[in-house]
Amino acid sequence: MARNPSISSMIANINTNKKTSFKSYIDLDIKDMNNSEDKECVNTDEMWTTLDENGVTTDLSKIRRNSWLPLDSKDRRVMTRSMSSIGSLMNDTIDGVNYFYSHTRHRTGICGQLTLNTNGLMFLSYTSQEPNDNNSKTSTNSLNNFIPFNNEKNAIFQIDLLAIDDIKDMNDSNFISMTIFCWSLRSIRFQMKNCDQTRRIVDKLRRLTTHSIARKYSKLTKSLRDNYSYILKADWIQLEGHWSECYKLRLTQCNENYQLCDSLSQTFVVPKALTDQMLISLISTQTRGQRVPVVSYIYQKNGNLLLRSSAFDNYEDLNSLLKDMINPLRQMTIDNILPPLVVVEQCYDKLRETCFSSQFGGQSNGSLSKIGKWIYYVCSALKVVQNVVYIIKNESSVGLVEEFDREWNCVISSLVQIMIDPKRRTFAGFESLISKEWLYLPGLAFRKTGAININHILFTLFLDCVSQLIIQNPYAFEFSTFYLIYLFDCQYIQIVTPFLPNARKTSTKIGLEFEPKCGQLREGLSLNELMLIKNPVFRRHKPIDTKSNDLKLNAHISQMHFWSMLYLRWQSTPNLEHLSPFEIILLNELQSRNQL
Incomplete structure (x- = not known):
C-alpha cells in the first residue's frame, strides 16, 4: 500500500470534491465493537470513498489517518455565523467526526466537525449537501424514503440538549463511538478519535444533559405561553369569548400574581355562586394540590359545563361542594377509569425500545405486545372522551376529578373540546387550547420550581389521539398529522434568545427578570413545511351549531392505527406503509406541484 499523501494534498482533494454536485459518503459494515473478532476483521481505513462526477468511487483510505483536520477559513466562518445566530459561543470542537445516518442502520454517513455549546451539539459536514444533486433529488422526492422534518442530510444541523435522553459510548484504542438516544425517538451515532479532548467533550455533554428537560423551557411551552396568554380578562374574552355570555359563570382573579398558590392559573372561570372567599378557603384547606373546580368549556347549545378539579379532603364529591350551583352534574373520577401515569410511562419506555431497535435493524422481543399496549391506552382515552361528549350533549354537565388535576384531565378536557368545538380544529384554536389546558390551568405557564414543561409522554399520547x-x-381539521409531528418535535427544542445587554441591564435596575417574547410556533418553517402541515381538503364550517360540525369517532380497538409515521420515521427503511391513505394522497398532490 502506498504512503499517505501530504496534508496539502488532502485539502486539495476535499476542495475539489466541493466543486462538484456529488457528496462524500461512508459505506461501512458496522460490527460490534465489543467483539474482539469483529475488531480484527473491520478495517475502517479502507472504506472511505468519494464520488466523482462520473459516478466512479475513489479510494481515500490512504488519507484516512490524516483526516482529523480543522476546517478551512470559509467553513469556519460559516460555523461561526451559524453559532452566533443562535446566541451561543463555540465551546468545544472536534474535527474529523464520522456521523452515521440513522435511516441506513448507522452504516452510511458523512465526515465533518462536531461542536458542543450551551444549547446542544452542532454538526458541520466537510462536504456541502447540495439540494439540487440528482441523487439527493431522487431520494427526497420518493415517498418511499419520506421522513417529515428530517435534517439528517443537511450540511449543518443541531441536536438540542432538551432532545437528549441517554448517551452510550464504546471505546477502543483508536476511536470512541458515541450513540445519542433522543426523546424524539431518534438515535444518532458519531465516531471520533480517541483522545483527551474527545473524552472531555463526552463527559461534559453528559453533565449538560442531566435534567435539562426539566429546567429549560421548550419551544412548545414558551411559544404557546407567550402568544396565547390567559392572564388578563381581555385575554379570556379574546380566546374564550363564549363563556362571557353565560350568566352562571364569572372570571376570578383571586390568585393574581400567584399570591395563593403557583399550581393554579392567575385567572380562571368558575361558577358565579363561588365567591372569592369560598375559593380562598378551598385553596387553603379543602382540596389537594391547592386546586379548585375550574370551568374548562361551556356547550352553548344546552349550557352544560365541562369542569376539571382535583380530589377533595373534606367533600365527598363535586355535587356536595357545588350543591345547587350546577345541576345536574355528573362526576367522573379519572383515577378510577384510566391507568396511573407511572404505568403509561413504563409502556412508553417499551415503545421507545421498539423504535430504537428498528433503527439498528434488530427485532425486539415482544415488540407487537409493546406497541399494542400503547394503542390500548390511546383507545381507552378516546372511549372516555366519547362518553363525556355524549353526556354533555344529551344529559348534564361533567366534572373531571383527578388526584392533582395535572395529568389525565389535560388530555380528556382537550379532546372533548376538539370533538365539540370546530374552532379547536384550526391552527389558532388548537394552539390556544393547548396553552389553556396544558400550561395555564395546571399552573405551568410561569412556574419557577419543579417541572416547567408539558408532560411529554401524556402530550405524545394526546397527539396520537388527535x-x-x-x-x-x-375534512374536519385545518392541519394535517404532519403538524402534530412538528408539535411533537417542538417539545425537545429550546428557544435561544439573542444577547441584548442594554435590555438586560435595564431590567436588572428595576428588579425585573428580562425575557424576550417568543415568536409564533410556526415561525421559521420553510414553504414546503408549511404546505405539509396544512390540510388541503379542510372544510371550514359556518359558526353555527349543526350536525355537520360534529366529529365521528369509533373508539373500538380495531379502528385504532399505529402512528408509524411518528414512531418509526427514523427506522432503517421508511416506506409507504408508515403513511395513512389520506397522507399518501396529500404527499402525492404536493409532489405533483413540485412543493415537496
Whole structure:
C-alpha cells in the first residue's frame, strides 16, 4: 500500500470534491465493537470513498489517518455565523467526526466537525449537501424514503440538549463511538478519535444533559405561553369569548400574581355562586394540590359545563361542594377509569425500545405486545372522551376529578373540546387550547420550581389521539398529522434568545427578570413545511351549531392505527406503509406541484 499523501494534498482533494454536485459518503459494515473478532476483521481505513462526477468511487483510505483536520477559513466562518445566530459561543470542537445516518442502520454517513455549546451539539459536514444533486433529488422526492422534518442530510444541523435522553459510548484504542438516544425517538451515532479532548467533550455533554428537560423551557411551552396568554380578562374574552355570555359563570382573579398558590392559573372561570372567599378557603384547606373546580368549556347549545378539579379532603364529591350551583352534574373520577401515569410511562419506555431497535435493524422481543399496549391506552382515552361528549350533549354537565388535576384531565378536557368545538380544529384554536389546558390551568405557564414543561409522554399520547381523529375525520381539521409531528418535535427544542445587554441591564435596575417574547410556533418553517402541515381538503364550517360540525369517532380497538409515521420515521427503511391513505394522497398532490 502506498504512503499517505501530504496534508496539502488532502485539502486539495476535499476542495475539489466541493466543486462538484456529488457528496462524500461512508459505506461501512458496522460490527460490534465489543467483539474482539469483529475488531480484527473491520478495517475502517479502507472504506472511505468519494464520488466523482462520473459516478466512479475513489479510494481515500490512504488519507484516512490524516483526516482529523480543522476546517478551512470559509467553513469556519460559516460555523461561526451559524453559532452566533443562535446566541451561543463555540465551546468545544472536534474535527474529523464520522456521523452515521440513522435511516441506513448507522452504516452510511458523512465526515465533518462536531461542536458542543450551551444549547446542544452542532454538526458541520466537510462536504456541502447540495439540494439540487440528482441523487439527493431522487431520494427526497420518493415517498418511499419520506421522513417529515428530517435534517439528517443537511450540511449543518443541531441536536438540542432538551432532545437528549441517554448517551452510550464504546471505546477502543483508536476511536470512541458515541450513540445519542433522543426523546424524539431518534438515535444518532458519531465516531471520533480517541483522545483527551474527545473524552472531555463526552463527559461534559453528559453533565449538560442531566435534567435539562426539566429546567429549560421548550419551544412548545414558551411559544404557546407567550402568544396565547390567559392572564388578563381581555385575554379570556379574546380566546374564550363564549363563556362571557353565560350568566352562571364569572372570571376570578383571586390568585393574581400567584399570591395563593403557583399550581393554579392567575385567572380562571368558575361558577358565579363561588365567591372569592369560598375559593380562598378551598385553596387553603379543602382540596389537594391547592386546586379548585375550574370551568374548562361551556356547550352553548344546552349550557352544560365541562369542569376539571382535583380530589377533595373534606367533600365527598363535586355535587356536595357545588350543591345547587350546577345541576345536574355528573362526576367522573379519572383515577378510577384510566391507568396511573407511572404505568403509561413504563409502556412508553417499551415503545421507545421498539423504535430504537428498528433503527439498528434488530427485532425486539415482544415488540407487537409493546406497541399494542400503547394503542390500548390511546383507545381507552378516546372511549372516555366519547362518553363525556355524549353526556354533555344529551344529559348534564361533567366534572373531571383527578388526584392533582395535572395529568389525565389535560388530555380528556382537550379532546372533548376538539370533538365539540370546530374552532379547536384550526391552527389558532388548537394552539390556544393547548396553552389553556396544558400550561395555564395546571399552573405551568410561569412556574419557577419543579417541572416547567408539558408532560411529554401524556402530550405524545394526546397527539396520537388527535391523529386518530384526523384519520377518521379527514375534512374536519385545518392541519394535517404532519403538524402534530412538528408539535411533537417542538417539545425537545429550546428557544435561544439573542444577547441584548442594554435590555438586560435595564431590567436588572428595576428588579425585573428580562425575557424576550417568543415568536409564533410556526415561525421559521420553510414553504414546503408549511404546505405539509396544512390540510388541503379542510372544510371550514359556518359558526353555527349543526350536525355537520360534529366529529365521528369509533373508539373500538380495531379502528385504532399505529402512528408509524411518528414512531418509526427514523427506522432503517421508511416506506409507504408508515403513511395513512389520506397522507399518501396529500404527499402525492404536493409532489405533483413540485412543493415537496
